[in-house]
Amino acid sequence: AQKITQTQPGMFxxxxxxxxxxxxxxxxxxxxxxxxxxxxSSGEMIFLIYQGSYDQQNATEGRYSLNFQKARKSAxxxxxxxxxxxxxxxxxxxxxxGNQFYFGTGTSLxxxx
Amino acid sequence: xxxxxxxxxxxxxxxxxxxxxxCAQDMNHEYMSWYRQDPxxxxxxxxxxxxxxxxxxxxxxxxxxxxxxxxxxxxLRLLSAAPSQTSVYFCASKIGGATNEKLFxxxxxxxxxx
Numbered sequence: 137a138q139k140i141t142q143t144q145p146g147m148f149x150x151x152x153x154x155x156x157x158x159x160x161x162x163x164x165x166x167x168x169x170x171x172x173x174x175x176x177s178s179g180e181m182i183f184l185i186y187q188g189s190y191d192q193q194n195a196t197e198g199r200y201s202l203n204f205q206k207a208r209k210s211a212x213x214x215x216x217x218x219x220x221x222x223x224x225x226x227x228x229x230x231x232x233x234g235n236q237f238y239f240g241t242g243t244s245l246x247x248x249x
Numbered sequence: 250x251x252x253x254x255x256x257x258x259x260x261x262x263x264x265x266x267x268x269x270x271x272c273a274q275d276m277n278h279e280y281m282s283w284y285r286q287d288p289x290x291x292x293x294x295x296x297x298x299x300x301x302x303x304x305x306x307x308x309x310x311x312x313x314x315x316x317x318x319x320x321x322x323x324x325l326r327l328l329s330a331a332p333s334q335t336s337v338y339f340c341a342s343k344i345g346g347a348t349n350e351k352l353f354x355x356x357x358x359x360x361x362x363x
Contacts, residue, residue, distance in 0.1 A: 140291075169350045181292075181339060181354035188350070227291055231350065235280065235299055236307060239291040 139163065140230050142240035149218045150248050156203070157213040157243045159228030165189075169231040170211040172202065175242070176224040184226075187211060215245075223247045251275050255340050255355035262330040262362045270325040270358050272340030278353070280343035281323040285309065285336040286357075292339065298323055330362045 141160045149155035161170065172184040187195045187202045195202045203212040215222055228240040256271045274281065282297035284307075294307030298317040312334060314326040323342075327334060340355040 171350070171352065173352075173354075179337070179357055181341075181352075181357075183351050183353070186345075186350050229292075229352075235297060235305075237282065237284075237292075237294050237297075237352070238308070239284075239293070241289060241291045 139232075139238035140228055140240035142228055142243050144243045145241075146244045146246070148246050148248055149215075149222075151220060152217055154214060154216045155218055155245065157215070157226050157228075157245065159211045159213065159240060161209050161211060161228075161230045161238075163209075163230065163232055165233040167233050170202065170204070171229040171231070172200070172211075172213045173227045173229060174222075174224045175227060181227075185213065218247045220247050220249060253340055253342055253353050253355040255338075255358050257358060258356065260358060260360050262327075262360065264330060264332060264362060266330050267326070267328050268330065270327075270338055270340070270360075272323045272325065272355060273321050274323075274342040274353070275321065276342060276344065276353065277320060278342035278344055279320065281317070282307070282341050282343070282352075283313070283315065283323070283325045284339045284341065285334075286339060287336050295325065295338075327360075332362045334360065335362045336360060 168189045170187045174182040185197045185200045199216045201214045225242045227242045253274045279300045283295040284292040296315040298304045338358045341352045
């Protein structure tokens with residue numbers, strides 16, 4: 137069963153606009169962590185943001201925020217004021233209680249000038 | 250700061266050959282892990298370790314062995330390479346508990362098995 141689902145294979149956004157990348161997850165663990173990573177064409181994995189399952193508030197890191205809706209099991213990434221350098225693959229990931237990580241299949245984001 | 254260092258960056262093997270992918274971190278992280286990334290499939294966990302002497306299987310462990318004799322090193326061994334193991338391999342270490350976590354990745358190893 138797919139633990140992390142990213143339903144948007146590709147997204148386009150105008151420069152300076154905001155964009156939301158969708159992520160849903162599946163776990164019955166009470167404690168888990170949710171992550172977003174960026175992978176540019178160079179191939180490195182860049183940490184963007186983390187949300188713990190017990191965190192009451194949505195996580196924010198600069199232009200990145202995580203819209204955490206626990207009841208819906210969703211952890212969408214919001215990028216505000218998109219920049220050309222944001223063009224990359226974006227992966228949602230979950231760390232389950234047993235320290236196992238699961239990644240989604242990714243969303244390719246293209247920022248249009 | 251070196252962070253997580255993976256070697257080699259590229260490797261070509263023949264079917265049946267064995268090799269070890271090296272991974273070292275200098276951040277004193279207890280947790281380390283190996284992933285493979287195939288086109289269209291995201292990253293999948295191969296093996297992980299929560300400390301020296303402790304290893305466990307991930308989602309796709311078959312064909313791979315690991316050991317953790319020190320906190321710093323977590324090598325991944327392919328005992329008899331198969332074309333299905335052609336992939337990009339990432340090593341990662343993790344900081345933090347339930348309130349503030351972060352996976353640090355190495356730069357990856359591109360492996361081709363002919």
